[in-house]
Amino acid sequence: MNTFLKRLLITLSIVAIGLFLYSYFVENIFENRLSPKDTVEFKLNDLQLEVFYNRPSKKEREIFGALVPYGKVWRTGANEATTFETNKDLMVDGIYVPKGKYSVWTVPNDSIWKVMLNTKQYPWGVDEQMQPLWDPNYDLLEIDVPVQTLDKVVEQFTIAFDNSTDDLQLTMAWDKTKIAVPLTVLKDKKE
Numbered sequence: 001m002n003t004f005l006k007r008l009l010i011t012l013s014i015v016a017i018g019l020f021l022y023s024y025f026v027e028n029i030f031e032n033r034l035s036p037k038d039t040v041e042f043k044l045n046d047l048q049l050e051v052f053y054n055r056p057s058k059k060e061r062e063i064f065g066a067l068v069p070y071g072k073v074w075r076t077g078a079n080e081a082t083t084f085e086t087n088k089d090l091m092v093d094g095i096y097v098p099k100g101k102y103s104v105w106t107v108p109n110d111s112i113w114k115v116m117l118n119t120k121q122y123p124w125g126v127d128e129q130m131q132p133l134w135d136p137n138y139d140l141l142e143i144d145v146p147v148q149t150l151d152k153v154v155e156q157f158t159i160a161f162d163n164s165t166d167d168l169q170l171t172m173a174w175d176k177t178k179i180a181v182p183l184t185v186l187k188d189k190k191e
């Protein structure tokens with residue numbers, strides 16, 4: 001066997017072993033996730049917004065007040081902590097949010113949700129005891145957002161950007177519940 005084929009076989013073996021070890025110890029890349037990853041983007045002119053999150057499904061379960069308890073901090077999705085990123089400074093319900101990347105946390109209730117943007121990045125949403133990794137000392141903002149009741153069930157947790165009425169909103173919907181966080185883009189300062 002010539003030297004090129006030997007090196008190719010060794011390289012392919014190392015890659016295969018690496019994929020196996022990653023799949024075994026970190027994340028099974030060969031299996032569909034129960035709560036798949038998703039990234040939602042919004043681009044308008046030079047504004048770029050992005051949310052990364054995981055999308056759990058309802059699966060005939062009672063969601064808010066049961067699976068997701070009322071009055072307790074929720075990682076706002078499943079698995080990894082949900083993140084929100086903006087390349088422009090924003091106002092969110094009258095609170096200044098500088099451009100950057102934030103983790104998103106919520107406290108669902110039947111009529112109002114608390115929504116928090118946190119400056120700390122968390123690799124996962126919960127610890128070994130299934131308690132949120134959220135640290136309130138890093139909260140940039142905490143706002144109350146009214147709950148909207150939907151006529152139809154949203155089977156899979158969905159985060160989206162809505163600019164249909166020229167009022168930009170970050171929406172979250174699951175089961176028959178929806179919230180809309182108002183976002184206002186600030187103009188760049190002229191120097």
